Amino acid sequence: MKHSVAGVAPDLLAPVYQDRFLALFGVAARKSLIEWRRAPTADAQLALLDASSSGDAVPATTPCVIYVGKAAGGTEKSRSERWVSHLPAEFTVSDLIDALDRAAVFLMDWAVRQRMVAARAATAAVQTQVPAQAGEPSGAMVSDDQFQLTSWVSLDAPYNTGACVRAMALLTRAPINLRQLCGHSGLDVDTARALIASLQRRGVLRHTQHQAAAAAMSSNAAQEQVQRGRPVRVGLIQRLTRWVRVGGRV
Numbered sequence: 651m652k653h654s655v656a657g658v659a660p661d662l663l664a665p666v667y668q669d670r671f672l673a674l675f676g677v678a679a680r681k682s683l684i685e686w687r688r689a690p691t692a693d694a695q696l697a698l699l700d701a702s703s704s705g706d707a708v709p710a711t712t713p714c715v716i717y718v719g720k721a722a723g724g725t726e727k728s729r730s731e732r733w734v735s736h737l738p739a740e741f742t743v744s745d746l747i748d749a750l751d752r753a754a755v756f757l758m759d760w761a762v763r764q765r766m767v768a769a770r771a772a773t774a775a776v777q778t779q780v781p782a783q784a785g786e787p788s789g790a791m792v793s794d795d796q797f798q799l800t801s802w803v804s805l806d807a808p809y810n811t812g813a814c815v816r817a818m819a820l821l822t823r824a825p826i827n828l829r830q831l832c833g834h835s836g837l838d839v840d841t842a843r844a845l846i847a848s849l850q851r852r853g854v855l856r857h858t859q860h861q862a863a864a865a866a867m868s869s870n871a872a873q874e875q876v877q878r879g880r881p882v883r884v885g886l887i888q889r890l891t892r893w894v895r896v897g898g899r900v
Contacts, residue, residue, distance in 0.1 A: 658686050679750070682754055697714070700717065714753045718737045718738075794827050
């Protein structure tokens with residue numbers, strides 16, 4: 651069963667190409683990686699053009715374009731964010747299946763990138779807000795703030811990657827700051843911030859702000875110092891007391 655659905659628009663093709671496309675599309679769509687459905691040009695993820703078509707009729711946000719019987723122009727090729735391909739004038743069903751599959755692969759990756767961009771934008775918006783409610787994690791995080799996962803949760807796209815799973819494992823072990831998390835997991839700072847914000851929204855992340863984290867580390871260090879020094883001081887006092895009791899004799 652195909653879970654992804656995308657729209658394809660052949661409406662801008664000349665009648666001869668459009669007829670050929672529609673004759674082959676039923677077979678090609680069934681064999682493609684994702685489910686393709688015919689859609690209006692304004693709503694489609696894939697538009698088909700030919701020499702008679704006006705490229706301006708395709709919205710700038712359309713991620714995929716296939717040119718039939720002609721090569722793409724220089725302006726079209728310069729659009730780095732758009733996938734552009736070509737079909738021969740007398741394309742076969744195999745040609746169409748191949749083109750649809752390559753467009754499908756691009757769209758699956760493109761959808762992940764779009765969700766990642768949206769997640770980063772949401773994180774940036776959260777970071778500009780002043781935390782107003784007590785008991786809620788602060789939206790603005792300092793690089794030395796520490797985070798720890800309170801319970802393991804499954805990761806959905808765009809965070810279901812190896813680097814994000816490594817970050818989750820690190821967050822489970824002990825409190826860790828953003829710099830350490832990026833260094834050991836391989837995540838870039840923006841993605842790490844987005845992951846942290848997502849976990850905070852799900853209520854499974856403990857956030858210790860910089861001042862409290864520094865105080866806790868100082869307290870732990872001081873306690874270790876006391877624990878290390880106590881046996882030495884106690885032992886020395888015991889030996890001196892015993893030495894006085896026996897009159898200074900060894």
